[in-house]
Amino acid sequence: MRDHVRRALISVFDKSGVEELAKGLHEAGYEIVSSSGTANYLKEHGLSVREIADLSGYPHILGGRVKTLHPSVLGGILARRDFDADLADVEKWNIPLIDVVVCNLYPFEEVAKRKADLGDLIENIDIGGVTLIRAAAKNYRYVTIVTDPRDYGTVIEEIKSLGNVSIKTRQRLALKALAATASYDSIIHFALSKAMKEEDLFPDVYPVSLKKAASLRYGENPYQRAALYAQPLQKLPFKQLGGSELSYNNILDAEAAVKGILLLGDRTGCVIIKHTTPCGMAIGKDLPSAYEGALACDPLSAYGGIIGLTREVDKDTAVKLASKFYEIIVAPGFSTEAVEAFKEKRPNLRLISFDLSKRDELRLTKTAFGFLAQEDVMAPDPDFEGGEWTGERRPELKDDALVAWKAAALAKSNAIALAKDGATVAIASGFTSRVDAVEWAVRHAGQKAKGSVLASDGFFPFPDSIEIAARADIALILQPGGSKRDEEVKEACIKHRIPMLVTKMRAFRH
Numbered sequence: 001m002r003d004h005v006r007r008a009l010i011s012v013f014d015k016s017g018v019e020e021l022a023k024g025l026h027e028a029g030y031e032i033v034s035s036s037g038t039a040n041y042l043k044e045h046g047l048s049v050r051e052i053a054d055l056s057g058y059p060h061i062l063g064g065r066v067k068t069l070h071p072s073v074l075g076g077i078l079a080r081r082d083f084d085a086d087l088a089d090v091e092k093w094n095i096p097l098i099d100v101v102v103c104n105l106y107p108f109e110e111v112a113k114r115k116a117d118l119g120d121l122i123e124n125i126d127i128g129g130v131t132l133i134r135a136a137a138k139n140y141r142y143v144t145i146v147t148d149p150r151d152y153g154t155v156i157e158e159i160k161s162l163g164n165v166s167i168k169t170r171q172r173l174a175l176k177a178l179a180a181t182a183s184y185d186s187i188i189h190f191a192l193s194k195a196m197k198e199e200d201l202f203p204d205v206y207p208v209s210l211k212k213a214a215s216l217r218y219g220e221n222p223y224q225r226a227a228l229y230a231q232p233l234q235k236l237p238f239k240q241l242g243g244s245e246l247s248y249n250n251i252l253d254a255e256a257a258v259k260g261i262l263l264l265g266d267r268t269g270c271v272i273i274k275h276t277t278p279c280g281m282a283i284g285k286d287l288p289s290a291y292e293g294a295l296a297c298d299p300l301s302a303y304g305g306i307i308g309l310t311r312e313v314d315k316d317t318a319v320k321l322a323s324k325f326y327e328i329i330v331a332p333g334f335s336t337e338a339v340e341a342f343k344e345k346r347p348n349l350r351l352i353s354f355d356l357s358k359r360d361e362l363r364l365t366k367t368a369f370g371f372l373a374q375e376d377v378m379a380p381d382p383d384f385e386g387g388e389w390t391g392e393r394r395p396e397l398k399d400d401a402l403v404a405w406k407a408a409a410l411a412k413s414n415a416i417a418l419a420k421d422g423a424t425v426a427i428a429s430g431f432t433s434r435v436d437a438v439e440w441a442v443r444h445a446g447q448k449a450k451g452s453v454l455a456s457d458g459f460f461p462f463p464d465s466i467e468i469a470a471r472a473d474i475a476l477i478l479q480p481g482g483s484k485r486d487e488e489v490k491e492a493c494i495k496h497r498i499p500m501l502v503t504k505m506r507a508f509r510h
């Protein structure tokens with residue numbers, strides 16, 4: 001390879017620390033070439049800089065849309081230093097070789113967060129910078145690409161001590177740079193899809209970029225390392241107002257509580273979660289009465305659980321909740337007095353204020369088979385008035401029917417929920433046979449099963465569950481229907497005079 005002046009191209013939007021880096025490079029004998037804004041900045045800091053226009057023979061044109069996009073710039077980055085044909089081209093076209101590229105991009109993400117219009121978004125799409133970064137990352141075997149100011153120190157240290165940036169560091173920086181451009185493009189795709197009101201929920205390619213939002217102490221178990229990632233343009237929908245740090249399992253449990261809150265919709269209600277499974281759900285005239293109702297379903301399981309509330313938590317509710325041990329309280333908000341009351345009595349209790357309006361349309365779940373994508377929609381209310389009934393209609397049981405149905409939808413399949421007086425009295429969750437779920441629910445409810453509403457998240461494959469319900473004096477059954485033996489199930493209900501509402505929609509949770 002021919003000898004050449006060592007050269008660094010610096011073109012940065014975020015100029016923090018770049019003068020120190022340029023100074024280090026200059027001291028190590030590098031010529032600095034920069035785009036105009038960066039060149040001016042460095043000159044103001046007393047550095048001698050060559051303008052990119054001087055190297056390319058072209059000024060910035062189209063109001064800065066084209067600044068560094070030129071063969072004499074990109075050729076100097078992309079030429080393979082041990083490839084005769086590349087070197088011959090470089091020689092022939094008098095292209096100066098570039099050994100270090102320092103570049104960070106137009107702040108598209110920040111602009112998009114400010115809810116910019118489509119025109120602003122478009123003007124903030126960096127083209128030249130991405131090209132410089134990709135070119136340098138592609139040629140990492142000869143060229144160093146630096147995209148993160150936090151790496152300036154390492155680069156200068158290695159150049160000073162080793163004479164060049166080591167191949168190991170160049171590889172690491174190239175991968176980091178490629179992750180930066182990939183993430184940048186996915187953020188642009190996301191923001192432009194929204195601004196253009198793109199309606200295709202399931203495009204052939206779904207670019208996702210994830211940024212680390214928090215390091216977690218460990219995962220589900222201490223032998224599993226873990227972290228929380230978020231999509232860059234989506235602000236985290238929650239704020240933690242108090243208590244210990246959130247763990248991996250806390251996040252899963254809190255999410256189940258949020259689902260419970262969303263299922264209850266605009267009603268004043270409470271859900272209690274244990275290990276992502278509901279062990280109580282109720283609606284009431286106010287939060288304390290809804291909480292009492294939910295708690296009475298299974299007080300033993302509720303200990304150390306997660307409480308989800310559908311309304312802002314006030315001081316009275318806080319005082320009541322603080323008298324027992326829970327891990328997390330999730331609600332759309334907390335009054336200042338409520339936060340104080342919790343802090344005084346339960347300083348470690350995690351308080352999560354969750355913005356229910358910030359919801360994704362799509363839920364992505366990573367599996368060993370690939371990412372599953374589905375619309376994030378909650379089980380709708382059963383059609384109590386217009387639905388398909390067997391036997392007499394029971395309008396007075398509407399609230400109980402709703403709570404039983406929503407609790408069954410939140411519980412894992414096979415799920416059976418029993419509700420009475422606006423509160424569940426049993427929630428059987430995660431059973432592998434439906435009849436066992438019915439049997440457990442009735443046993444758990446004991447005397448309270450009598451007169452309650454039973455909801456099933458899936459159809460009854462046999463009429464055996466109806467026989468158990470009849471023995472327990474169940475007042476009303478809700479189930480989706482759809483079994484081969486629907487007629488036998490109906491006949492059993494008629495025989496035992498239990499009215500049944502066929503919801504015609506399944507409410508599985510797996």
Ligand SMILES: NC(=O)c1ncn([C@@H]2O[C@H](COP(=O)(O)O)[C@@H](O)[C@H]2O)c1NC=O
Pocket residue numbers: 011012013014034035036037038039064065066067068069103104105106125126127128129130
């Ligand atoms: N148009 C181009 O050729 C171009 N080349 C580099 N940039 C970006 O311009 C910024 C630096 O510009 P300046 O040095 O003029 O402040 C950097 O964020 C860099 O990524 C460009 N801007 C947008 O594409």
